[in-house]
Amino acid sequence: MNTNKASTVSLLALTAFLAASLLLANTSMAEEAYDADQFGPEEPIVWTTPTKATFTHKTHTMDAGLACDACHDEIFAMEQGATEKEGDFTMTSFKAGKYCGTCHDGNTAFDAASQCGSCHSAPETPIIFTYPVKAVSFEHSIHLNKGGLACETCHKDVFAMKKGAIEEAEQSNTGSENKREYLEKLHNKYCGTCHDSSKAFGYLTRCTVCHIGVKGYDSLQGGEQKNKEHGESKH
Ligand code: HEC
Ligand code: HEC
Ligand code: HEC
Ligand code: HEC
Ligand code: HEC
Ligand code: HEC
Structure with missing residues (x-):
């Protein structure tokens, strides 16, 4: 009987002690608010x-x-x-x-x-290429979320982290060489490094997924609302 009572008492004491230390931990955490x-x-x-x-x-x-x-x-x-x-x-x-x-x-x-x-953040709105054809849409969110890609997979060698860089680089090239060869090179150098039917859908198979065209461009300019009506989930 006595031993039982003693252990109840010590259990109570232990509970009280634990509660007190939790309280103490809480207050010291509050005191540790960021000190500028x-x-x-x-x-x-x-x-x-x-x-x-x-x-x-x-x-x-x-x-x-x-x-x-x-x-x-x-x-x-x-x-x-x-x-x-x-x-x-x-x-x-x-x-x-x-x-x-x-x-x-x-x-x-x-x-x-x-x-x-770690230091940079990706743009939230799509990047739209309009030169020389209107228009190609690139969305970071699809590539980061669905594609599970790290920034470096593209921004180390394939793309500059600057909107307009591809277009600037390609302006000097248009009209040169054999058209078909040029197109293949253009796609292979950029989006086609992955869109090769192996890492991602091939650029030779589904032109209009990237080439949203003048209509797609106009509807993007028309705002989110229109896109939602088309039933395309954007995120
Ligand atoms: C790892 C590097 C680094 C350390 C360590 C560091 N700072 Fe800075 N600090 C920076 C940078 C970068 C800037 C922005 C400078 C710029 O924009 O040119 C800055 C700016 C500041 C500014 C100006 C903020 C403003 O709004 O103009 C203050 C004040 C400051 N630091 C205080 C401190 C104090 C106090 C410490 C130590 C407790 C400290 N820094 C430690 C990198 C550091
Ligand atoms: C004096 C050395 C020093 C300088 C200068 C410095 N850093 Fe750091 N930085 C560190 C250390 C140390 C760490 C922690 C270890 C690590 O993450 O590799 C760190 C970590 C970071 C992290 C990761 C933090 C996290 O979320 O865990 C970022 C982001 C970062 N630094 C950005 C910058 C940027 C931007 C500058 C320049 C404006 C800069 N640092 C300059 C030493 C430095
Ligand atoms: C430790 C932090 C840090 C990391 C990691 C980092 N950057 Fe930067 N970056 C900066 C800062 C700070 C600037 C200068 C201010 C600005 O332009 O916003 C900068 C500027 C830039 C610029 C514009 C100026 C220039 O250098 O042409 C580009 C492009 C860029 N970073 C790309 C990248 C790419 C690509 C990676 C990954 C391979 C990367 N950064 C990784 C901190 C970082
Ligand atoms: C699948 C490829 C891909 C991945 C992955 C990717 N990007 Fe990009 N990013 C691009 C392309 C393409 C552009 C536009 C380049 C051009 O116009 O020439 C771009 C442009 C940018 C720009 C410039 C935006 C502007 O308005 O100038 C920033 C900032 C950027 N990316 C940040 C990031 C960050 C941060 C990550 C990782 C969290 C990331 N990107 C991952 C392909 C990618
Ligand atoms: C580093 C690899 C990589 C690069 C470079 C890359 N993509 Fe992608 N992309 C992916 C992956 C992975 C997916 C998701 C899987 C899939 O749809 O095949 C994806 C998906 C897409 C989708 C969505 C397809 C859908 O069914 O909704 C579009 C659109 C797209 N990419 C356009 C582009 C454009 C435009 C470029 C060049 C500016 C580009 N991508 C460059 C890897 C890449
Ligand atoms: C993965 C995305 C993607 C796919 C798929 C894709 N393209 Fe492209 N295409 C681009 C990008 C990015 C550009 C360069 C930017 C621009 O012209 O607006 C481009 C540019 C072009 C150009 C203009 C090049 C010039 O300099 O005259 C033509 C034409 C073209 N693509 C045709 C096609 C055809 C045909 C298909 C299907 C067989 C296709 N593309 C599939 C992304 C793609």
Whole structure:
């Protein structure tokens, strides 16, 4: 009897102790709200030109344990927008060990030549090519979600991360060589690196899936509503 009572008491004590420590853990977690003085600005720093990229202090200071002077002021001025004005805030500079590339070299931190999606985000609206034919539609969401592709599968060798790059590169080519040969080359160089009937549907089989035509272009310009009426799920 006595031993039973004793164990009930100690069980109660244990429960009370656990409850108290949970409470304590909760309050100390609340006290650990992000401290901007200690870790730098809480708001992410976002660049928009020429491409959108994002930097967060928290992941570098609080999480990775870097001190302010790991970056300020040798690598970056403590002023948003200052680096952009230098005129060489580019991937090429990173590769040469400047700016983000001081650490993002695959050694101190992941290589900036990989994991594009950690710093960049894909456009949410489709990219429409209109030169020289109207119009070809490319949607990132289909390729990222349904296709399960990483940014690097396209943005390392196949496409620049810049709208209009293919069209610019091809403007000088049209009308040259044998037409059929040129078309095959054009498709093989870009979309056809995957749309070859093996990695994805072949470009020789379903022209109109990509070539939405003038009508498709007009309906895209007409807004989302029209697309929904066509019953095509866009996401
Ligand atoms: C890993 C590099 C890195 C570390 C470490 C770092 N910062 Fe920064 N910080 C940046 C970058 C990049 C910018 C933006 C510079 C630019 O746009 O040219 C910046 C900008 C700032 C700004 C200006 C924000 C604004 O809106 O103008 C402040 C303030 C700042 N940092 C404070 C800190 C403090 C405090 C610490 C240490 C707790 C710290 N930083 C650690 C990279 C870093
Ligand atoms: C002083 C060194 C240093 C510099 C400079 C630096 N980083 Fe980092 N970064 C790190 C370290 C260390 C980590 C954590 C380890 C890792 O993820 O490889 C990290 C991680 C990251 C992550 C992943 C965070 C996450 O979500 O887990 C991103 C994104 C990032 N850095 C972006 C940038 C950008 C953009 C710049 C330039 C504006 C930059 N970093 C400059 C050291 C640096
Ligand atoms: C560690 C972060 C980080 C990673 C990883 C990263 N970038 Fe960047 N990138 C930046 C920052 C910061 C800028 C400069 C500001 C801007 O243009 O938004 C930039 C600029 C660019 C630009 C425009 C300027 C230029 O260099 O021509 C392109 C294009 C680009 N990145 C492509 C890529 C591709 C492709 C990948 C993956 C292979 C990649 N980036 C990976 C941070 C990163
Ligand atoms: C299946 C191929 C493919 C994949 C995967 C892909 N992209 Fe793209 N991306 C493109 C094409 C094509 C363009 C347009 C190039 C052109 O116009 O020459 C583009 C353009 C861009 C642009 C420029 C948009 C503009 O308005 O200038 C950004 C930013 C971008 N991609 C980011 C990403 C990011 C981040 C990821 C990964 C999360 C990603 N992309 C994955 C094919 C791809
Ligand atoms: C890195 C490989 C890769 C590249 C490059 C690529 N795609 Fe795709 N694409 C895929 C995969 C994977 C799918 C999903 C599987 C499928 O539909 O065959 C897909 C699906 C599509 C779809 C959706 C088809 C449907 O049935 O809804 C369209 C449209 C499309 N791609 C257009 C393009 C265009 C336009 C380009 C060039 C600007 C391109 N893709 C470049 C891999 C790629
Ligand atoms: C996977 C997507 C995709 C498929 C499928 C596809 N194309 Fe294309 N096509 C493109 C892209 C991207 C361009 C270049 C951008 C533009 O012209 O707007 C292009 C351009 C063209 C051009 C213009 C080239 C020039 O310089 O004159 C013609 C013509 C063309 N395609 C015909 C076809 C035919 C015919 C088929 C079917 C047998 C086909 N395409 C299937 C993506 C595709």
